[in-house]
Amino acid sequence: MGIVSEEWNDPLNWDINEIPGTYSDITIPASPEGSYFPVINSESSIDCNNLTIEQGSLLQLKGFLTVLGELNNADESSLVILSDASGTGSLIFNSENISGSIQRYLSDGENHFIGASTNGAIVNDLYFNNNPAVYMYSYSEISGDWVSITDLNTPLDLGIGYSVFVSDSENKQNVTATFSGTINMNDLTIPSSALSYSEESPYPGYNLISNPFTSSMSWDLGNWQGENISGSVWLWNGSYNYLFRNAQGMGNLANGIIPVSQAFFVRTISNNATLTLSADDRVHSNQNFYKTSERENEAYIALKVQNQNKTDEVWVTFCDGCTEGEDIGWDTEKLYGNSNAPQLFIRNNAREISIEALPPLGYNTRTLQLDFIAGVNGAHSIALAEIEHGPIIGEIEVFIIDKIEESEQILSLENPIYYFEASTDDPSDRFELKIWEGPNGINDADYQNDYLIYANKNTVRIKPLQASSYKNITVQIFDLSGRIIKEVRNASGNEMTIPLDK
Incomplete structure (x- = not known):
């Protein structure tokens, strides 16, 4: 492995002289033959069976990786999900007690709604020695306000959402945060303390939670379970407005996709709300999606x-x-x-x-x-x-x-x-x-048999031709842009004369 380059999709990098496939068992050694450790690039979507990352080796993900069998890695430094302005890598797996390092790209001068991607994360993971300055907030459902977080040792609990603002007053400075620790592959139940409902709140029931997985999750798949939850989600689009989605797959949040480490609002409708985010809703955000059956x-x-x-x-x-x-x-x-x-x-x-x-x-x-x-x-x-x-x-x-x-x-x-x-x-x-x-599309021929319709200067005339045509009708006249310029109801059933404005 790693014979000529770091490119996963180059067959010359593999000892079998072909790219491993869905049923392949792969080992990434500490000393690859060509000294190159593999990178799954952003345009790649890789499936494999078992994957072992040895002590001292490294696998970096810019693209998408699904491990169908067992995933084993030595420590959090050997498995890295990369993030930059073009997006974040994605990993779907089903093995317990896997550690890794998950990056989150943060652009300067914008609010980012984020959540930790590993267990054990703290606010200090988002501190860059005040260069640039980072302002971090939690959301209080009770007050409807953002609450500043200043203690660098404050834990960032998995599944809880936060707002982060990066600011360099002199120069635009984008940064990349890294969360390192055990990564989650199981269903996650949001704690009840993060699903409050306060009638006295200016915005009752709105709580900020986050995607706890190392891949996107699709709200449309609907495997999440909740009680006393409205069923809708709201995501900040990064600059000026919220995207939204309901439980039926409707709304402008495309395909219901919630990206890696993305925070989002849910709304409780009463006390004692519960919500469990399902690992069965994990997806790679480049895969094909279709309208849900409910929406169709x-x-x-x-x-x-x-x-x-x-x-x-x-x-x-x-x-x-x-x-x-x-x-x-x-x-x-x-x-x-x-x-x-x-x-x-x-x-x-x-x-x-x-x-x-x-x-x-x-x-x-x-x-x-x-x-x-x-x-x-x-x-x-x-x-x-x-x-x-x-x-x-x-x-x-x-x-x-x-x-x-x-x-x-x-x-x-x-x-x-x-x-x-x-x-x-x-x-x-x-x-x-x-x-x-x-009624569905009445044929023009029906009109021709029942009515004589013609225009004379600035007047439209409609004359019934059959006895059955003498009935209540409503006539709408449109201009070329589709605007209704005249609407007339004929209650008598007699010939209609409709003057138009010059």
Whole structure:
């Protein structure tokens, strides 16, 4: 091994002259033939059977490694998971009492939500002799505040989340923290003290926990077990807003992926909450993912607001068993990001919601209050990011109503974006979201047999041709951008004359 280079995927580095595979048993010796210790690079995803790392040898992971059999290593210095600006390596294994060193890259001038990746970590693991300065905080559910941690000997318990801010006032200085010790491969039960619920809190039930594994975990896989938990998670995106996901695989946290050593919020809904994070939810974040079966079977839409490179999203779903109130595992409350970023959410009475679950439409129209807060003045857009019909047999149409511009526009996959100018002084209740379910695609030929429709100058005329055509109808007229410019209901069933503005 290590005959010509450190590259794992070079067959010339192996004594069998080929790259080991899924069923291979591998030993990394203390004195490789060519003096090179292997590195699994970031573009690599490796599976093997048994892996032994001898005393004095070294394996470094930039990419992804799954050990299907037994993993044995001499000490924490012989197994290193690397981290840099491009990402962090990933290890999935099932052997007890394995030690290693796990890095976490921290960029300057940004808040990082992190958790320890090994047992025995302390605050001093994130101290760089004050060069640069590092500010570390825990989150108090009771007060809703961030609490500064100054004692370098404070333990960083596995599964608990923290906020870290790196600051060099003179020069931008990124750093890499290293956690060394025993690494976890078992289910982890979050202690009850970290899952509090305080009615007097300004944000009742929000607790910051973290991924305790040496790989990403997928919230969508759903093997975690909890009681008195809302079922949603919130991750800080690193710069300006929260990503969110519910227990049904909906939300803008792609595939429900929670990276290595990433902290995230969960919400308890009462006292005596419990939560166990499952080792069966471990994944390498480069593997293929698909919609969960629950998500495929439900109707939903997702809207995305954007200003320059800053975005926020809101989701609405219609499901059997969902109610007008809070539906555990479905509804997801809004967490606000930075004040200079756009914020979008559904307002349902006093509740501010990022994912709103409602009863099935049932061939009706539903109008929701869509609140929007601009972070800066200027050009914005709201786009139909996703739409899924699920079990709905008919058509779904989505309309955005702008009360400031007094306009209404249909959003579709063919015409998905509404553009507008916004000010930080605009009222938050500027928009309404109208969702309509109707019969599935009526053939144009049916209209041609029932109605004569023609335009004369600035007037549209609709004349019934059959006795059966004399019935209540609603006519909507759109411009080329998809905006509704006229909506008229004909209760009499007689010929309609619709004047249009010049």
